[in-house]
Amino acid sequence: MDVLNDIIQKTALSLFPIVLRSLVLLLFTSIVAMILGMFLMLFLYGPNGTIHFGY
Template structure:
């Protein structure tokens, strides 16, 4: 919990109300988990997937 308090106090998030802070952190976490999931899927299934560059 101390880490979150430090993040809130020492960044631009300190300017926002608590509800907006929570929404920003949830959106950031969702995007981060989506990127990690896509990277994992690329590592697992990327070898078998043909990649074609065409128009």
């Protein structure tokens, strides 16, 4: 928790109200979770997938 508070204090997030700060952090964590989920799906199902090149 100290790391999160330190990051918030040393960035531009400290200037925002708490509600907006929470929305920004929620958006960031949801994007990171989505990227990790896509990477996991690619890792699990990638070898079985087929790629078609053509017009």
